[in-house]
Amino acid sequence: MIEQPTRYGLNVEVDLPYADAVARAREALAGEGFGILCEIDVRAALKEKLGVDFRPYVILGACNPPLAHQALSAERDIGLLLPCNVIVYAADAEGKSVVAAIDPVTQLGVVGRDDLCSLAEDVKQRLARVLEAVAGS
Numbered sequence: 595m596i597e598q599p600t601r602y603g604l605n606v607e608v609d610l611p612y613a614d615a616v617a618r619a620r621e622a623l624a625g626e627g628f629g630i631l632c633e634i635d636v637r638a639a640l641k642e643k644l645g646v647d648f649r650p651y652v653i654l655g656a657c658n659p660p661l662a663h664q665a666l667s668a669e670r671d672i673g674l675l676l677p678c679n680v681i682v683y684a685a686d687a688e689g690k691s692v693v694a695a696i697d698p699v700t701q702l703g704v705v706g707r708d709d710l711c712s713l714a715e716d717v718k719q720r721l722a723r724v725l726e727a728v729a730g731s
Contacts, residue, residue, distance in 0.1 A: 596725050598697065604718075605694035606725045612650040612684040615691035615728065619654065619682050622727035626720040628656040631677050651683035656695075661717055665702070668710060675701050678717065680724070693728045695721040 596606050608615055620630065632655035640648045655677040665672045680695045698717040702710050 596722055596729075602697050602700045603694050604697055604722060604725060605692055606729045607685055607690055607692050608729050609689065610691050610728075611689055612682065612691050615693055616652055616682045618728045619680060619693050619724070622724040623654070623656050623680065625727060626724050627658045627660070628678070628720070628724070629659070631655045631657045636683075649684045652681065654680045654682070656680050658717070658720065661713065664713055665710065668713075669705055669707065672702070672705060672710075675704070678721065680721070693725055695725060 596604055598604050608618075610618065623630065634653040634655075636651040636653060637648045640646050656679070657677040662676055665676070678696050678698060678701075680693070682691060682693050684690075685692050698721065699711070699714045702714040
C-alpha cells in the first residue's frame with residue numbers, strides 16, 4: 595500500500611530484498627517512460643567519504659523526457675527541481691525494502707505556477723504507478 599509519510603514523498607515497503615527492489619524499481623520506471631539520469635549509491639559514498647557503514651540505499655534520478663521538456667519549456671529554471679528522485683533502501687526488517695518517490699505536486703508547488711499543476715499531477719500519478727508496480731499491486 596502506497597503511503598505518504600512525509601509531505602514531500604510517497605513510499606511503499608515491499609517484501610523484496612534490496613537488489614530485487616532496485617531492479618524492479620528500474621523496470622517500473624522504464625514502464626512509465628522514465629530513464630535514470632544519475633544514480634547515487636549512498637552506502638558506498640558514505641563509506642568512502644566518512645568511513646561509516648550505512649544500510650544499502652540508492653538514489654535514482656529519474657526523468658521522463660517529454661514531461662521534463664514540457665516543464666523546462668514553461669519555466670527554464672525548473673531544472674533546479676529536476677530530476678524526480680526515487681530512492682530504494684533496505685528496510686529494518688530483513689528481506690524487505692522501501693521504495694519512495696518525490697511528490698512532484700509538492701516539489702513543483704514551490705514554483706507557484708498554476709499552469710504546472712496538471713503536469714505535476716501527471717508525474718505524481720506515474721510515480722504512484724511505479725510504486726504500485728514495484729509492490730506487485
